[in-house]
Amino acid sequence: MKPKLIPALAALGLALAAGPALAKGELHIYNWGDYTNPKLIEKFEKKYDVKVTQDDYDSNETMLAKVRTGNTGYDIVVPSDYTVKIMIDEGLLAKTEPDQMSNFKNMKPEYVDVYWDKGRHYSVPWQIGTTAFAVDTDKYKGDIDTYAILFDPPDALKGQINMLDDMNSIMHAAERYLGIPRCSADKANLKKVNDLLVKAKPNWKTFSYDTITKMTSGDVIVTQTWNGAAYRMRQKMPSVKYAYPKEGIEGWMDNVAVLKGAPNMENAKLFQNFIMEPENAALISEFAGYDNGIKGSEKFLPASFADAPEIKRPEGAPTPEFVPPCPPAVVKIYNQIWTNLRK
Template sequence: MKTLLQICASATVIGIICLIISHEYTSHHASKTKEKVYIYNWGEYIDPSLIHKFEKQTGIKVIYETFDSNEAMEAKIRNGGTHYDVAFPSDYTVEKMKKEQLLHTIDHKKLSNYCNLDRAYLNQDFDKGNRYSIPYFFGTVGILYNKEQYADINFNSWASLNQPQLRNDILLVDGAREVMGMALNKLGFSLNDTNEDHLNKAQSELSRLAPQIRGVVGDEVSLMMSHHEANVAVVWSGVALPLVEDNPNFDYVVPEEGSNMWLDNMVIPKTAQNKEGAYRFINFLLDEENSKQNTEWVGYATPNKAARAQLPAHIRNDKSFYPTQAQQRSLEVYRDLGQQKLGEYNDRFLEFKMNLR
């Protein structure tokens, strides 16, 4: 028979063991719940329910922040502070960040869903071999117009915007590369042109277009078009798609002289502190079901061929939003022009805006 002292000693040992087990369980559980992945994306550029789904599936907490320009995103990553694990730069910004050694190379073997991507949107000039970036969404710059209002105008050319009846009825997106690129393409030049004479001619072309312009706008373009405050707009395809789908009077076309095909991408910044979490998040978004859901919510075109195959036929077969290989030959991806030339584009665009009416 155990003495009272023995019983107390045994109880003490058992208590210590329980405390140790409890501490180990708590520490292990806490370490799991403490894992986070920091995401830096454009505003309204992911279905929020997918974030919750990722957290539930993986146990990884998503810390999600947004930016409103490539320049702001790049500057914040370069300056440190928050150590983002995944960011979403556009094509020319990937090229710039790569040059500045701000990005990790990507191990494709860690992305089992990489095979879902369409080869047509891989291996672009800004990142050959996709060593630093994975395509997320893509689109074009084109003309959105009200067919009922202007049934007699063929908008297949940038020159159509100069017709007299369009006076004070055209909206332009507030982007120097887009607007200068439109003028350059109309004249038969590259939208990445840095020739001074060509840029002067493009700026003169914009001056001739000025009487047609009702405004240079941002997010309000959709509202203004739907309320007939303007009937023509030079916009990104993702802005045009909801209007075209919801109203049969609207149509969208990419002019035959050429235009921009942009690609937004997923990258892992050099300052990332959870690379494995970053791979899991990227791979999650490349899953065909998740990509389909995300595409339907965001409204831009997906480079994920497996997801695209599940979209309604009228969307996946619409050449205005999913251009054919032949159409893509007249489209260009923005390149990094360098700080000096980019500043010149911005200055010329600012001068154009200041001279409107």
């Protein structure tokens, strides 16, 4: 028989059930650099009386290598889609069941049954975007919607190109330009990719993730970059235009996930639920410049953001392609090509 609670005890029970709102302690976040709105962290700290510390990384591979060593002290990481899949398969993430959290109702349906976390048992969206490149149209007036800009550039752009220091982004862009499937194990295809990259490298000036500075300082005319970074560039430099290559474009989603054995597990879960609140998701987009996958967040963002050409794909632009992790045999050859390229 279930006992009846007197009103005072019932109220106490409800307060205890809402325990997360009473949370205290710490939360340690490991995220991409220049990607977190300080207002978001301040709001979370104030609401839950939790002290947040942050460290940053510059690539999924850097983060993954550190996590694999164990005992990082971090609670939360922000891996891209394919890296979430790798980390789930390797048993590195906690099954926090975001699909059972109170704010899960705000997630856009198309981002629930994703290949990297079907049903959302481990991760929630942080930011969604594409990877292509941006051009200073004051210095180059030609057609930019083709990967020829990167891999077979006109004379005006040679030596004026920055590439991301990111193996997968460069490999997949080369495959799109050549019309080769992503992660192809065919040796002839892989040789074509290698030959294209070796030929193109002398035309590139730098490999850097600091794409905004590279462009806005005038150091380069073209930079491989992400759409949100291009949006932020354009705020500082109106002549910047983001390309939508006719050969195809890379789609990605960065996700908030909790490390298995996280020291502050409950606070990490709180944070996952917190960023699925539309107003909080909007804070992330306001700072980083990308869409976020949360319904209703647009109400807290200026209309100019939603309609920005970097955020709203032009009619006729290719649909972003999300690429799952390549098979180990292909990754091995990718690594060989990449090591040679970065000599």
